[in-house]
Amino acid sequence: MKAFTQLGSYEGRGSMEGWLTRIATNTCLNILRASKRRPELTTADLTEDQDRWLEEKLSSAAGELHRSAENKLVAADLADRLLETLSPEDRLALTLIDGEDASVREVAEITGWSESKVKVRAFRARKKARKAMEKLLGASRRRLGFDSSAS
């Protein structure tokens, strides 16, 4: 609807697909900014399923994607919790680059940011996500009752 109502502002300089993607991206960013939910990732309220999922992932060397519906749900919930700790901009950069294998240039085109800004955002997001996950894994291991230093 937004694209339809703003059709007059499309100048035809880029592709229509790119223009639509940019509208969708900015709309989603605005929604994320408005929600202002950036809670700290706490390990206390991890479910047993989430603990088990993390444990399975730790023990499997290969990072294959789970196909069972139940595991997908657990993973999706964990991913959401991890992403919620990031700012909307960092989250967007990380999801597009690490999740959807988009290049820095593509993300810059979609968002209208400079390439260096995209790189900084992705770097910062990756660092924050890694630290949050390290914390989560450490706590999960302790809850499951085995010492990380033993492995």
Next chain:
Amino acid sequence: MKEKHIIDMLEKGPLANLTESEVHMISAHAEICSACQSAYEASRISTLLIKERSAETMEPSPFFQTRVTAAWRERQASDNVPAFWRLWKTAGALVSSMALTTAALAVLSFVAPGTGTGTSQNTAADLSPYSAEAVVFNQDQSNDQMTDEQVINAIYANDEVK
């Protein structure tokens, strides 16, 4: 290999972009360094989670298309309507209620003017014959009042009878 170097490699880009030799090097170092091992595992799992989330396709609700089409049609229809009519649709109720109020006020002011503020002297006198206004304004109507002589006669008439 220094821990910082491993972490730099993990954070500079997506894990998928690491070359085979880099992955081999990180894995080898992680086996002897617990800090790097935990950083590597965390990076691997967070990337996996993000990939998993991105691989998920979101199906819109079955009513989504119907709703968008309906909203689109409504918008198109409203664009075809003349501007005055659109203005009337939004402000019509307000304008008509204001017109009605003005008409009612006009009727009260011009059509029935005598009922409220007419000859106040007469009205005041008619309403209460003992009011201050009545006494002041009805001074000239003293013809109905008894003369002093009549009053004296009336008072002493009973005494004469006795």
